Amino acid sequence: MSADIKRAVVVGAGPSGFYTTGQLLAEGFAVDLIDVLPVPFGLVRFGVAPDHPKIKNVTRVYEKTASHENFRFFGGVKLGRDITRAELLQRYDVVVYSTGTSADNRLGVDGEDLPGSYAATEFVAWYNGHPDYADRQFDLSAERAVVIGNGNVAIDVARMLVLGPDELAPTDTADHAIAALAKSNVKEVVLLGRRGPAQAAFTNPELLELGELKRADVVVDPADLELDEASADWLESDAADATARKNVEILREYARREPTGKSHRVVLKFLRSPLEILGDEKVEGLRIGVNKIEAGADGALRAVDTGESETLDCGIVLRSIGYRGNPLDDVPFEPKRGLIRNQEGRVCDESGNALPGEYCAGWVKRGPSGVIGTNKKCATGTVAKIIEDRDAGLLGNPTADGDPSDWLRERVPAFTSWRGWGLIDEHEQSEGEAQGRPRVKLVNVDEMTRIASGAAERA
Ligand SMILES: Cc1cc2nc3c(=O)[nH]c(=O)nc-3n(C[C@H](O)[C@H](O)[C@H](O)COP(=O)(O)OP(=O)(O)OC[C@H]3O[C@@H](n4cnc5c(N)ncnc54)[C@H](O)[C@@H]3O)c2cc1C
Ligand SMILES: NC(=O)c1ccc[n+]([C@@H]2O[C@H](COP(=O)([O-])OP(=O)(O)OC[C@H]3O[C@@H](n4cnc5c(N)ncnc54)[C@H](OP(=O)(O)O)[C@@H]3O)[C@@H](O)[C@H]2O)c1
Numbered sequence: 001m002s003a004d005i006k007r008a009v010v011v012g013a014g015p016s017g018f019y020t021t022g023q024l025l026a027e028g029f030a031v032d033l034i035d036v037l038p039v040p041f042g043l044v045r046f047g048v049a050p051d052h053p054k055i056k057n058v059t060r061v062y063e064k065t066a067s068h069e070n071f072r073f074f075g076g077v078k079l080g081r082d083i084t085r086a087e088l089l090q091r092y093d094v095v096v097y098s099t100g101t102s103a104d105n106r107l108g109v110d111g112e113d114l115p116g117s118y119a120a121t122e123f124v125a126w127y128n129g130h131p132d133y134a135d136r137q138f139d140l141s142a143e144r145a146v147v148i149g150n151g152n153v154a155i156d157v158a159r160m161l162v163l164g165p166d167e168l169a170p171t172d173t174a175d176h177a178i179a180a181l182a183k184s185n186v187k188e189v190v191l192l193g194r195r196g197p198a199q200a201a202f203t204n205p206e207l208l209e210l211g212e213l214k215r216a217d218v219v220v221d222p223a224d225l226e227l228d229e230a231s232a233d234w235l236e237s238d239a240a241d242a243t244a245r246k247n248v249e250i251l252r253e254y255a256r257r258e259p260t261g262k263s264h265r266v267v268l269k270f271l272r273s274p275l276e277i278l279g280d281e282k283v284e285g286l287r288i289g290v291n292k293i294e295a296g297a298d299g300a301l302r303a304v305d306t307g308e309s310e311t312l313d314c315g316i317v318l319r320s321i322g323y324r325g326n327p328l329d330d331v332p333f334e335p336k337r338g339l340i341r342n343q344e345g346r347v348c349d350e351s352g353n354a355l356p357g358e359y360c361a362g363w364v365k366r367g368p369s370g371v372i373g374t375n376k377k378c379a380t381g382t383v384a385k386i387i388e389d390r391d392a393g394l395l396g397n398p399t400a401d402g403d404p405s406d407w408l409r410e411r412v413p414a415f416t417s418w419r420g421w422g423l424i425d426e427h428e429q430s431e432g433e434a435q436g437r438p439r440v441k442l443v444n445v446d447e448m449t450r451i452a453s454g455a456a457e458r459a
Contacts, residue, residue, distance in 0.1 A: 005030050005070070006390065007404065009088055011079045011328075012098035014042020015058070015372045016362020019379035020096050022065040027387060029094065030070040032404060036078040037131065038416035038448040039424060040066075042100055044372065045441075046130045049156040050171035051163060053438055058372055066418050074408050075416030076449060080329040082412050089357060091404040093395045094386055097340055097347070097360040098379075101325040101368045107148065111277030112319075115139065120147070120157050120320035127160055127181070129174030129441035131448075139282070140184035142315020146286055148274055149320035150193035150200040155210060157318055158189040162216040162264040172432065172439045188265045189216075190312065194273045194303040196293055197224060197251045198231040204246045211254055216264035222255040224270045228293045230301055275309060277317055285313045323368035331358070340364050345382030346389075357396020359386055420452030427451050 006029050010017045013035035021031045039045060041059055048055050066073065077083060079099070088095045104119035106112060116139055125133035145161055147154045160173075165182045173181075193200055200207075210218045225248070227235065234240055235248060251268065259265070271291040278285040288310050291303040324338030332341040332349060340360045341348050347358035361382040362375045370378075389395055400407070408415065416424070428439035442448050 006093040008094035009092040010096045010098055013040040014100050016375040016379055017098035018062040018065055019376045020098055020361045023379055023383040025068045025070055032072045034074045034077045038075040038452055046125055046128045050173040073418040077412045077415055085329040085331055089396055090400040091398050093398060095358050097331060098362045099328055099364050101323040101363040103324045103326050105322045105324055107274055107319050109274055109276050114277055114279050114283050116283030116315055117277050117317045120153050120318050123157055123318055127173055127177035129443040131443055131445045134443035140186055143185055144188045144314040145186050145316035146190045146192055146314045147318045147320055148192050152203060152206045154191055154320035155202055155206045157320055158191055158266050161186050161189050164215050170436055172437055172441055174441055174443055190267045190269055192272050193270045196231050196270045197248050198235050198244055200247055202247055204243055207247055207250050210266055215262050216266050217259045217262045218254050219265050219267040220251055220254040225252050225255050230293050230295050283315055283317055285311050287311050325364045345385050356394055414449050416452040423454050424448050424451050
């Protein structure tokens with residue numbers, strides 16, 4: 001490698017990390033991509049629902065990025081545990097944080113910590129085989145589960161709870177989850193939205209999929225589709241987007257449906273907020289407040305408590321009300337928003353001054369919203385700032401001599417290289433092939449590392 005080539009390290013090998021890496025390689029940087037796990041792809045592997053395999057084909061783009069001669073992968077290396085921010089700044093001209101937002105938001109109501117009340121983040125990570133969640137237990141003995149939130153994650157969670165064993169069998173759902181879901185008693189999943197149908201954050205294909213479930217009827221009360229004046233006006237106005245209009249149309253069609261007697265049900269309820277999770281030893285129900293929609297001073301349509309309340313028996317509550325970032329070593333962080341403090345991807349100090357050589361991309365930069373492709377545009381924005389800074393001579397000022405890989409190898413001798421990940425991938429796919437599944441996921445870091453270490457033996 002030429003001595004004057006600039007070195008970048010990208011921390012976090014999810015979509016935003018890969019898009020940033022690809023664009024930096026194209027700009028002539030050498031890029032080391034680091035992830036805490038021995039396996040890459042972030043939420044593409046540990047978030048995207050297992051019954052949506054086509055979406056995961058995006059990893060082919062990332063594999064192409066990884067084939068670049070100036071690309072290296074260091075899996076199993078955690079910023080804040082194995083290495084520090086200061087050490088990265090000593091060794092790289094550019095440090096990009098693309099670590100996502102893996103923590104969950106809390107409802108802040110009584111009973112939230114009762115057994116049977118879970119964060120969707122952990123349920124999703126569990127059924128997708130994330131090593132940190134593989135040992136979690138979810139009590140699925142109740143007949144009714146309530147999922148709080150009206151986003152696509154809530155839909156994923158509801159769908160996973162009602163898919164049949166024959167539907168899960170050909171997927172890469174973690175084996176422990178396939179076994180537990182096969183024994184589940186859940187017959188009804190209630191999706192609870194704090195605002196109305198016009199404000200739901202679902203996208204159309206995901207909402208449509210709920211109406212096509214093999215063993216579950218979708219149930220919507222027609223009364224919930226009688227929109228309040230503010231929502232009806234908004235929906236008619238230019239401010240409304242096509243997705244919201246189509247969502248309401250889909251929900252109206254659901255409201256006209258008669259149940260067909262399927263064994264399971266997904267019930268969508270709107271204008272309802274949890275006030276308290278009820279139960280002594282474990283979740284037994286929910287006290288729910290009834291809301292109405294009101295336009296705030298800024299014109300935004302908000303849920304306002306009417307003072308009315310009702311109770312709903314249930315044994316499981318899954319809150320799916322968004323993700324948030326965790327502080328990362330001593331990287332400047334905005335605790336309120338749960339994001340790295342930044343301006344358009346440049347990491348900033350409290351006064352808003354950009355810190356040389358430090359950048360961020362993806363969910364930890366802009367918040368936990370947007371589909372996989374949104375992170376490409378986000379990475380482009382960050383890389384544009386890096387190029388501006390490079391051209392102005394404003395990148396970092398690394399002082400340590402030598403190739404940072406020597407330091408990384410010494411610090412984490414059992415790291416997983418890209419070749420090592422290739423062996424894990426090969427192993428998982430060949431196990432899957434025998435069972436007619438895309439892969440059988442390894443869920444144990446030591447086992448992943450052991451299989452990846454064959455890369456060193458073969459090299
Ligand atoms: C449940 C769920 C389902 C989704 N399904 C879809 C879908 O079907 N289609 C779609 O288009 N979008 C979907 N999305 C959205 C999509 O997954 C996100 O837009 C995208 O993954 C965000 O990318 P990211 O790189 O910012 O974060 P992430 O994908 O979260 O990647 C962050 C990476 O950083 C690593 N990391 C974290 N901390 C450290 C550390 N300290 N040191 C080293 N590495 C670290 C993590 O291990 C991870 O690999 C879904 C999101 C969720 C939550
Ligand atoms: N198949 C896919 O393409 C797919 C699958 C999964 C995820 N994703 C994407 O990933 C991103 C994250 O998805 P997400 O579902 O986690 O987030 P989201 O789309 O932001 O939805 C969060 C939901 O939680 C509600 N909420 C927030 N705080 C609440 C509270 N205190 N009480 C009750 N409800 C509350 C929100 O209601 P308000 O609107 O009232 O705030 C909203 O309905 C989204 O962009 C999503 O599209 C895509």
